[in-house]
Amino acid sequence: MIKMLVCDFDGTLDGGPSAGVEQFSSYIQEQTGVSFVIATGRTLPSIKQGLSANSYPTPRSIISDVGTQIHHDNDLIKDDKWQEKLQAKWNKSSVQEALQSIDFLGDCNAQHQGDYKLTFEGKLNHQQYVAIAHQLQQYAIEVDLTYSHDWFLDITPKGINKASAIHYLMRKHRLSVEEVCVAGDSANDTSMLTISGVNSILVANHYQEVAHLTKLDHVYTSKATHAQGVLEGLKYWQSVHLDK
Ligand SMILES: [Mg+2]
Structure with missing residues (x-):
């Protein structure tokens, strides 16, 4: 079962038609067993602004600044343990x-x-x-x-990126990699899209710089773009893992 969906924001969830965002959001709200997480290169103030500009679901956690910051829940509480790890590096x-x-x-x-x-x-x-x-x-x-x-x-x-932040969340929530789905569109998503064993989604509008990833077995390339592409990929991986 998919228990966590981690999405890049710009060009992945965002940038397409609003109707696609609405379809995505209403589906995610029905999936009570799936935690919705954002993983973005943006800073926290910038992603907060981005999310509020459309009807996105509220993320359980936000990984921002290319994995160098993690905040949790509605109040966006900073993950101090993660910060401590980074300080030394x-x-x-x-x-x-x-x-x-x-x-x-x-x-x-x-x-x-x-x-x-x-x-x-x-x-x-x-x-x-x-x-x-x-x-x-x-x-x-x-x-x-x-x-x-x-x-x-x-x-x-060194070694801090969207993937290492996701590994940290997996340990925190005791999730296995088969229970995680990730979605992206560009090179700063490569680390998370290539986590061994993870269920990956590349939206149809992905950049050429990540086109080589479409050949990988664990990468589903959506026919739809942006939020609709993420939704298509999530449903695909949910159907694959239905009995597991
Ligand atoms: Mg992007």
């Missing part, structure tokens, strides 16, 4: 100092920055991406780099 000013001399890094807009995440905006070619990774290595800084939408470069603590 992150020194933002060291990262900024190491990257000072890189003149092709894009803008670092305030609304996209998190306590444990730096986001630069701008197109990067492969050579530039490699140069950034090399520079951080030179400074012995261990971080993860995620370049998505051919525009956003996220720098986060």
Whole structure:
């Protein structure tokens, strides 16, 4: 049985017709045994705003800032245990100092920055991406780099991403990977879409950067886009796991 549905927001749930969001929301509200969780690259204030702009169901938890923050329940209580894990792995000013001399890094807009995440905006070619990774290595800084939408470069603590946050929630709620469904559309969803044994959904409007994932057995590629695509995928995985 599927007991937790984890959805990316932009381009996955959001961005399609409102009628699709309404269908998705009413279905989720009927599924009392399924926890609805958001996993987004947005900051918490930004995802709160996004969710309130349409009739989305209230998430049980929000994984924000590409996995570097987790908040729970209606009151959005910060998960302090998760934060403690991150503190030891992150020194933002060291990262900024190491990257000072890189003149092709894009803008670092305030609304996209998190306590444990730096986001630069701008197109990067492969050579530039490699140069950034090399520079951080030179400074012995261990971080993860995620370049998505051919525009956003996220720098986060090593090993912290949407997938590691989902593993944390699975342990917290004693869920097995077969009971979890994840849905996404772009490169910052790759970590969660490729969790071994998880039930994955790629919406029809996914980016080319994740098109290779459609070949994987555990990835269902929806015919529908956005929220309707997530709904289609959730129903598919629920039918697969009906007797289990
Ligand atoms: Mg997305």
